[in-house]
Amino acid sequence: MDFAxxxxxxxxxxxxxxxxxxxxxxxxxxxKPRTIRVVMDNADAPYVxxxxxxxxxxxxxxxxxAWERKTGIKAEIxxxxxxxxxxxxxxxxxxxxxxxxxxxxxxxxxDFTKEYAEVEASIFFRDDIAGVxxxxxxxxxxxxxxxxxxxxxxxxxxxxxxxxxxxNNSEIVEAAKQHKINVFLSDAPSAFYLLNKMGIxxxxxxxxxxxxxxxxxxxxxxxxxxxxxxxxxxxxIDPDELRQIDQKWFGRVINSYLDLNRYGRYLGYAGxxxxxxxxxxxALAVWNRTLTRKIMQRTEALAESEERFRQIAENIQEVxxxxxxxxxxSLYISSAYEAVWGRSRxxxxxxxxxxxxxxxxEDRSRVLEAIDRDRERGFELEYRVVRPDGAIxxxxxxxxPIRDKAASVYRIAGIAEDITERKLARxxxxxxEDRSRLIIDTIPAxxxxxxxxGVVDFVNQRWLDYTGLSLEEALENPNSIVHPxxxxxxxxxxxxxxxxxxxxxxxxxxxxxGQYRWFLVRTVxxxxxxxxxxxxxxxxxxxxxxxxxxxxxxxxxxELAEAQRISHVGHWERNLDGGAIIxxxxxxxxxxxxPQDAIRNLEQLIHPEDRALHAAAIAGALHGEPFDVEYRVVRPDGxxxxxxxxxxxxxxxxxxxxRAFGAVQDVTEIKRAEEKLKATSEQxxxxxxxxxxxxxxxxxxxAREIHDELGAPLTSLRWELEGIKALSERGEVLRxxxxxxxxxxxxxxxxxxxxxxxxxxxxxxxxxxxxxxxEEGIEWQAxxxxxxxxxxxxxxxxxxxxxxxxxxxxxxxxxxxxxLTNILRHAGATRxxxxxxxxGGAFFLRVKDNGKGIxxxxxxxxxxxxxxxxxxxxxxxxxxxxxxxNEGEGxxxxxxxxxxxx
Numbered sequence: 001m002d003f004a005x006x007x008x009x010x011x012x013x014x015x016x017x018x019x020x021x022x023x024x025x026x027x028x029x030x031x032k033p034r035t036i037r038v039v040m041d042n043a044d045a046p047y048v049x050x051x052x053x054x055x056x057x058x059x060x061x062x063x064x065x066a067w068e069r070k071t072g073i074k075a076e077i078x079x080x081x082x083x084x085x086x087x088x089x090x091x092x093x094x095x096x097x098x099x100x101x102x103x104x105x106x107x108x109x110x111d112f113t114k115e116y117a118e119v120e121a122s123i124f125f126r127d128d129i130a131g132v133x134x135x136x137x138x139x140x141x142x143x144x145x146x147x148x149x150x151x152x153x154x155x156x157x158x159x160x161x162x163x164x165x166x167x168n169n170s171e172i173v174e175a176a177k178q179h180k181i182n183v184f185l186s187d188a189p190s191a192f193y194l195l196n197k198m199g200i201x202x203x204x205x206x207x208x209x210x211x212x213x214x215x216x217x218x219x220x221x222x223x224x225x226x227x228x229x230x231x232x233x234x235x236x237i238d239p240d241e242l243r244q245i246d247q248k249w250f251g252r253v254i255n256s257y258l259d260l261n262r263y264g265r266y267l268g269y270a271g272x273x274x275x276x277x278x279x280x281x282x283a284l285a286v287w288n289r290t291l292t293r294k295i296m297q298r299t300e301a302l303a304e305s306e307e308r309f310r311q312i313a314e315n316i317q318e319v320x321x322x323x324x325x326x327x328x329x330s331l332y333i334s335s336a337y338e339a340v341w342g343r344s345r346x347x348x349x350x351x352x353x354x355x356x357x358x359x360x361x362e363d364r365s366r367v368l369e370a371i372d373r374d375r376e377r378g379f380e381l382e383y384r385v386v387r388p389d390g391a392i393x394x395x396x397x398x399x400x401p402i403r404d405k406a407a408s409v410y411r412i413a414g415i416a417e418d419i420t421e422r423k424l425a426r427x428x429x430x431x432x433e434d435r436s437r438l439i440i441d442t443i444p445a446x447x448x449x450x451x452x453x454g455v456v457d458f459v460n461q462r463w464l465d466y467t468g469l470s471l472e473e474a475l476e477n478p479n480s481i482v483h484p485x486x487x488x489x490x491x492x493x494x495x496x497x498x499x500x501x502x503x504x505x506x507x508x509x510x511x512x513x514g515q516y517r518w519f520l521v522r523t524v525x526x527x528x529x530x531x532x533x534x535x536x537x538x539x540x541x542x543x544x545x546x547x548x549x550x551x552x553x554x555x556x557x558x559e560l561a562e563a564q565r566i567s568h569v570g571h572w573e574r575n576l577d578g579g580a581i582i583x584x585x586x587x588x589x590x591x592x593x594x595p596q597d598a599i600r601n602l603e604q605l606i607h608p609e610d611r612a613l614h615a616a617a618i619a620g621a622l623h624g625e626p627f628d629v630e631y632r633v634v635r636p637d638g639x640x641x642x643x644x645x646x647x648x649x650x651x652x653x654x655x656x657x658x659r660a661f662g663a664v665q666d667v668t669e670i671k672r673a674e675e676k677l678k679a680t681s682e683q684x685x686x687x688x689x690x691x692x693x694x695x696x697x698x699x700x701x702x703a704r705e706i707h708d709e710l711g712a713p714l715t716s717l718r719w720e721l722e723g724i725k726a727l728s729e730r731g732e733v734l735r736x737x738x739x740x741x742x743x744x745x746x747x748x749x750x751x752x753x754x755x756x757x758x759x760x761x762x763x764x765x766x767x768x769x770x771x772x773x774x775e776e777g778i779e780w781q782a783x784x785x786x787x788x789x790x791x792x793x794x795x796x797x798x799x800x801x802x803x804x805x806x807x808x809x810x811x812x813x814x815x816x817x818x819x820l821t822n823i824l825r826h827a828g829a830t831r832x833x834x835x836x837x838x839x840g841g842a843f844f845l846r847v848k849d850n851g852k853g854i855x856x857x858x859x860x861x862x863x864x865x866x867x868x869x870x871x872x873x874x875x876x877x878x879x880x881x882x883x884x885x886n887e888g889e890g891x892x893x894x895x896x897x898x899x900x901x902x
Contacts, residue, residue, distance in 0.1 A: 035074040036226070038064060039094040042079035043168040045193035046249040047099050047117075047215075050079075056421075057317065060098055062245045063234070065339075069389075071233040076428075077421060081167035083147030089218075095226055101150045101213040109221045113231050115214030121151060123207040124176075124191050125183045132183065133207055135160060144172040144184030151185060151211055173198055185210070319416040325375075325401075325409045327352045340395070340418045342387030360384035360392065367397075376401050376409045382419065394420045446509075446519070446540035448478070452533045454494065463540075468512025483508035483516050501525075509540065517544035569665045572647070575658070590643060590666045592635030607632035607640065621649045621660050630667070642671045710756055717749045774802060774809040775836065778816055778845075782834055785820045792831045802836065802843055804897070811877045812845055812895055815870045819847045819893045822867070826858075827851025827891060843879075845895040854885035 040048050040060060048058040056079055064075045078085075078094065089097045090109055102112045125132045132138065135158040142162045145152055146169060155163060164181055166172045172184050173194040184191075188206065195201040217234075219226040319340050322332040330352040333345045347354050359367055363383035370379050378400035384392050396419045402411035440447050441461035449458040456478045464474060467481050482490055486507040493505060502524045508516040523538040570587030588594065591605055606614050610631035617629035627647040632640050647662015720742055769777045775797055782793040804812065816834075823829050829851030836845050867883065874881045874895055885891035 035076050036096060036229075037076045037078060037094040038096045038098055039078045039080065039085045039088055040098040041082045041085060041168065043170040043194070044082075044099055044187065044190050046189050048079060049190075049193065055317065059245055059249045062248070063237070063242065064098075066237045066241055066245070067230075067233045070236045071229070073229070073233070076424060078425075081147065082149075083167060086148045089220070092220065095223075096217055096219055096230055098217045099215050100218050102216055102218070103150050106150075106218070110218040111221055111223065111227050113217045113227065113234075115216050116234070117215045119213055119215055120188045120209035121185060121211040121213065122188050122191070122209055123183065123185055124195075124204050125207075126176075126203060127205050129182060135210060138183060141183045142181055144175060144181040144186075146172065146186070149185070150213070154211075155185070169194055173200075176200070176204070317417075320414070321348075321416075322402075322411060322413045323352050325412060327412065331411070337416075340393065340416065341385055342389060342391070355385075358385045358387070360386055371399075375399075375412065393418055394423050444542070448538055448540070450523075450536040450538070452535065457535075466509070466511055481510045483510070506543070517542055518547050519543060569663055571661070571663050572645075573659065573661045587664055590641065590664060591633055592637060592639065592641075605633050605635070607634055617645075621647070622657055627660055627662055641666055642668045710753055713749045713753050713756070717746055717753075720746050720749070769806070769809050769813055774804055774812060777809070777813055778834065778836060781813070781816060781820070782832075785824075785832075789824055791823070791829060793834060794831070795834045796836070798836045798838060800838060802838060804843065808843075808877045808879075808897060811873045811879075812843075812897075815873050815881070815893075815895050816845065816847065818867075818870050823847075823849045823851065823891075826854075829890065842899070843895075843897040846892060847894075848890060848892040850890045853887045853889050854883065854891045855887060 042056070043049055044058075046058050048056060048060045051057055056077060061077065064077060068075050078088075080088075085094075085097060088094055097110070100106070100110075100112075106112075123132055123138065132141075135155060138155070138158075138160045140162070141160075142164050143155065143160055144164050144166060145155070147165045147167055152163060152165075164175070166175065169186055169190045172181070172186060173191065175181050176184060177198050177200050188209070191206070192201070195204055217230055219230065317336055317339075318334075319336045320332070320334040321330065321337070323330050330349045333348050335345070337343070337345055337348065341355065341358055343355075343358060356364065356368065360383065367381060367383050370381055378398075380396070380398045382394060382396050385395055386392055395416050397414060397416045399412060399414040401409040402413055404410050443460075444462065446463040446466060447458075447460040448456060448463060451457055456475050459471070459474045459478070464471060467474065469481070473480075479487060479491075490505065490507055493503070502522070504520060504522040506518060506520055509519050510516050519540040520543045521538060521540045523536050525533045526535045526537060528534050570584045570590055572581055572583045572587055574581040614629055614631050617627055621627040627645065627649070630642065630644045633643050634640055643664050644667045645662060645664040647660050649657035650659040650661060652658045724742065772780060779795050779797065782795045785791065786793045820832070823832060827849045829849035831850045833848045834846070835848075836843075838844075867881075870893075871881045877897065878899065879895060879897040882894040882896065883891065884894075
């Protein structure tokens with residue numbers, strides 16, 4: 001190594017420390033076929049802690065990297081405050097939690113591996129405090145502990161109740177440094193590291209170990225596959241490799257590295273100054289002797305500096321290297337190259353450009369172009385390397401030139417760092433942010449945020465879609481959508497509540513179409529560490545439908561109360577185990593009481609003679625029987641009223657009736673009407689006898705008509721048939737003309753009898769109407785017609801009861817009968833459609849056939865006597881008949897009652 005190279009190497013410690021301190025944080029990429037999420041404390045040296053640059057390091061980091069190499073599974077490391085780590089593990093955000101102590105409470109939701117290390121916990125206290133030896137001696141001291149520490153319960157059991165909880169050990173020691181606490185409980189290795197780092201190690205002493213805990217790893221309860229994967233992976237790591245990791249972190253003084261970082265630069269400067277002083281003194285004495293001594297001292301200082309540089313370079317996780325300006329020779333490569341690239345340093349010493357073969361093909365040309373273009377001015381790149389085992393890692397490569405006094409580049413140095421985890425973490429954060437933004441933009445509520453001065457700095461997509469404003473318009477004037485009547489109240493309330501309280505209010509917002517709708521607006525402040533409001537966050541939820549539903553409910557309650565008042569029906573609810581009875585206002589009116597919250601002494605209002613009856617009904621309800629009882633009530637003014645109460649029991653989870661709900665009706669008027677009915681029973685009996693007599697007289701009349709009207713035609717018909725029979729018995733054959741003449745005479749007699757029978761039947765009231773009613777009567781008649789004639793009838797009954805009077809019903813029924821008779825006689829139809837409905841306040845009956853259709857002249861011809869009868873019947877009940885038909889397309893008969901009297 002020449003003298004120029006020696007001088008460059010002498011400067012390298014300072015350069016390395018400067019470069020390491022400004023290395024950029026990069027994102028991670030590259031996905032493994034399978035990944036597990038591991039969470040741990042972020043300040044628990046030497047197991048895991050962050051370097052001055054914020055990089056995770058320690059025993060656990062190295063062990064998990066070894067675990068990855070053995071299993072081929074990516075371990076995604078998350079380090080955070082211990083309390084958040086425990087919460088995230090319980091919430092299922094992580095698969096494994098490391099560096100945890102097994103406790104009975106944690107066994108309820110975690111499964112643990114075997115212990116892999118034992119750690120001591122001690123009490124640390126200022127050196128001016130005496131007598132702190134055990135937990136009992138801590139009583140009365142504010143003691144600093146970490147959130148979620150497994151020792152908190154034991155401290156409280158020993159009477160230590162003044163506990164000051166911090167998110168991590170770093171905050172505990174920082175508070176101790178600021179004299180906020182003077183005593184704290186912590187794991188010894190972590191406390192030593194932090195006390196030395198913060199320069200207060202000499203101010204504190206420690207007790208003998210108070211606790212000895214076994215460190216383990218844990219998975220979610222029941223996840224046996226994950227527990228087995230983790231345990232088997234660590235069991236497969238070579239014990240020597242684990243021992244080397246322990247020696248790496250436990251085998252050196254924690255603060256030596258910090259001291260080197262802090263004072264190494266100044267020691268180098270001091271060496272220079274001392275050397276220059278020695279040179280001046282030697283020059284005044286003996287020039288040759290002094291020069292020789294100076295060279296020896298410089299050589300020794302150079303050797304010491306080089307050794308110090310090597311120690312630093314060999315122990316940092318970043319890869320440091322040094323080459324000649326033309327990359328013809330590798331002058332130095334740190335050992336981290338083998339861990340990051342997965343290749344030996346020997347190959348790079350043999351060929352300084354051999355690392356290019358490991359660069360991912362998609363990134364190689366970009367790296368080579370940067371090397372050629374920016375070699376003399378330096379550059380920083382991120383690219384992927386493919387390790388021999390196939391693993392892809394992201395690298396942050398910083399290269400810079402080293403110049404001589406003439407400003408010529410004679411060396412190229414560089415630092416490379418594996419940033420895979422950081423890129424993965426950043427991508428995960430970006431994905432989480434994208435998911436959060438997507439959720440915020442898709443939720444039905446309007447989400448927004450304000451700065452502390454009230455200026456809007458964020459609205460979600462729902463806000464923009466609802467208002468129809470652009471983002472610029474929304475941020476510039478968000479109050480433009482607030483209803484003018486609500487805006488003064490909203491602004492006044494905002495000014496009053498800027499003291500940091502959460503609040504909610506109802507106001508109207510204008511929609512894009514100009515319509516205003518009611519919204520429930522909730523706001524929550526976000527504070528900084530000093531208690532100052534940084535932002536306001538809020539949501540606005542559309543409650544227009546809810547408010548309308550509330551108004552409808554109130555209106556329904558008013559209408560129900562009015563309906564109960566009109567019908568004299570109230571409702572009640574009572575506890576079957578005793579207690580008050582809750583009633584509606586109408587119930588109070590029925591009992592003659594002023595409205596109040598509850599009726600507690602209902603039995604006192606019941607007539608003494610009916611109390612036993614009411615008590616029996618209550619007892620039946622207790623056994624699940626329906627509550628149905630009629631009793632008398634004696635009002636406070638002495639008036640006696642009859643009430644009818646009905647209800648049903650409501651059972652609890654065990655099936656036992658515990659409440660009853662029902663209605664009560666004032667039936668006093670009904671009772672009085674019943675009494676009046678009894679009083680008129682004799683009159684009704686007399687009326688019934690008269691009606692019976694009228695029926696007998698009507699029967700005699702009908703019998704006389706049948707005898708007089710049908711007797712002669714039947715006798716004539718019999719004579720004609722006996723004449724034909726006599727000729728047949730004598731063997732005589734009638735001529736066709738005579739036979740035709742006699743048949744025509746008999747047909748005439750039959751027609752006469754049919755007309756007589758029809759007239760008699762028309763005079764009789766159809767019984768089916770009295771039994772079934774019009775709807776069912778029409779259906780019955782249609783069925784009879786179908787069975788008698790074989791013509792299909794499609795009957796479409798009304799959706800609601802038609803509610804016609806008896807006179808209207810029989811008239812409509814007779815018209816329907818006549819329409820069917822006409823279809824059978826004249827239409828030649830094969831199908832009939834019958835429709836009955838209430839439309840627009842009128843009643844309609846339509847009978848439509850698919851026959852040959854009625855002609856206009858047939859409506860008023862010789863065969864239209866039946867139609868005339870139908871019109872007359874409709875007219876008598878205030879209705880109309882509409883008969884329409886086209887030849888070959890069938891006929892439709894429509895009966896309409898425009899005002900049936902509903």
